[in-house]
Amino acid sequence: MGSADGGELDRLLEEQVTYYRSLAPDYLDRGLDLPGGQELTEALEAFRPTGSVLELACGPGTWTRQLLRHAADVTAVDASPEMLAIAAARMSDHRVRFIQADLFTWMPDRRYDVVFIGFWLSHVPLERFESFWAMVAGCLEDDGRVFFADDAYRTPDELIEGPSSAVIRRRLDDGTSYRIVKVPHRPADLHERLRRLGWNIAVTATSGPFYWGAGGRDSVHQAQH
Numbered sequence: 409m410g411s412a413d414g415g416e417l418d419r420l421l422e423e424q425v426t427y428y429r430s431l432a433p434d435y436l437d438r439g440l441d442l443p444g445g446q447e448l449t450e451a452l453e454a455f456r457p458t459g460s461v462l463e464l465a466c467g468p469g470t471w472t473r474q475l476l477r478h479a480a481d482v483t484a485v486d487a488s489p490e491m492l493a494i495a496a497a498r499m500s501d502h503r504v505r506f507i508q509a510d511l512f513t514w515m516p517d518r519r520y521d522v523v524f525i526g527f528w529l530s531h532v533p534l535e536r537f538e539s540f541w542a543m544v545a546g547c548l549e550d551d552g553r554v555f556f557a558d559d560a561y562r563t564p565d566e567l568i569e570g571p572s573s574a575v576i577r578r579r580l581d582d583g584t585s586y587r588i589v590k591v592p593h594r595p596a597d598l599h600e601r602l603r604r605l606g607w608n609i610a611v612t613a614t615s616g617p618f619y620w621g622a623g624g625r626d627s628v629h630q631a632q633h
């Protein structure tokens with residue numbers, strides 16, 4: 409990945425949190441207005457995230473309202489108190505519980521029917537990919553389901569370490585810049601990477617830079633290719 413390991417990786421992940429904490433007030437105005445976004449919404453609608461849903465890296469609650477169309481309850485986790493405050497202000501629903509936590513160390517206190525991951529997987533460095541998915545497994549009921557949506561969109565000026573590195577630079581409107589992780593997963597490779605970890609998750613490309621995945625543990629879910 410040409411990035412970092414050990415303490416350097418921890419520092420990069422802290423910088424990533426700082427970036428999103430600073431971006432929180434402007435985050436909802438900065439959505440990627442590119443083809444394919446509506447396809448994600450439709451795919452999540454078809455998936456029907458029913459039961460108790462865990463939303464990882466919820467941000468300002470971008471997806472929480474759609475999840476609540478199907479879910480009995482939603483537990484939404486994010487590291488940024490600023491993001492969580494915005495999410496809480498937008499969502500006055502007693503079925504939502506917010507938790508502030510670092511997903512690289514957080515341990516769930518119960519299991520869920522569905523884990524939903526919106527635009528977070530690409531920010532998980534490959535060095536932490538396996539441990540992240542072990543955590544997801546620990547969050548799920550045996551027959552639990554997973555849905556994720558994400559993109560592989562990186563602009564040339566962001567690629568400070570070149571296109572083969574997952575480390576990029578993002579700038580805020582005030583000119584401050586931060587290093588963050590943005591892994592440009594390709595759907596087929598991501599499906600295979602997950603399969604090697606015991607997941608059966610069909611990963612589907614949209615007509616734009618977005619993709620979505622739906623499935624669960626290999627033993628209970630059949631690929632939907």
Ligand SMILES: C[S@@+](CC[C@H](N)C(=O)[O-])C[C@H]1O[C@@H](n2cnc3c(N)ncnc32)[C@H](O)[C@@H]1O
Pocket residue numbers: 421424425428429464465466467468469470471485486487488491509510511512525526527528531
């Ligand atoms: C790209 S945003 C996604 C937000 C929302 N899910 C969406 O789809 O719009 C990434 C989110 O991850 C959160 N985040 C960054 N590092 C984190 C960490 N280590 N643990 C938990 N959340 C983190 C940020 O605060 C931010 O809300």
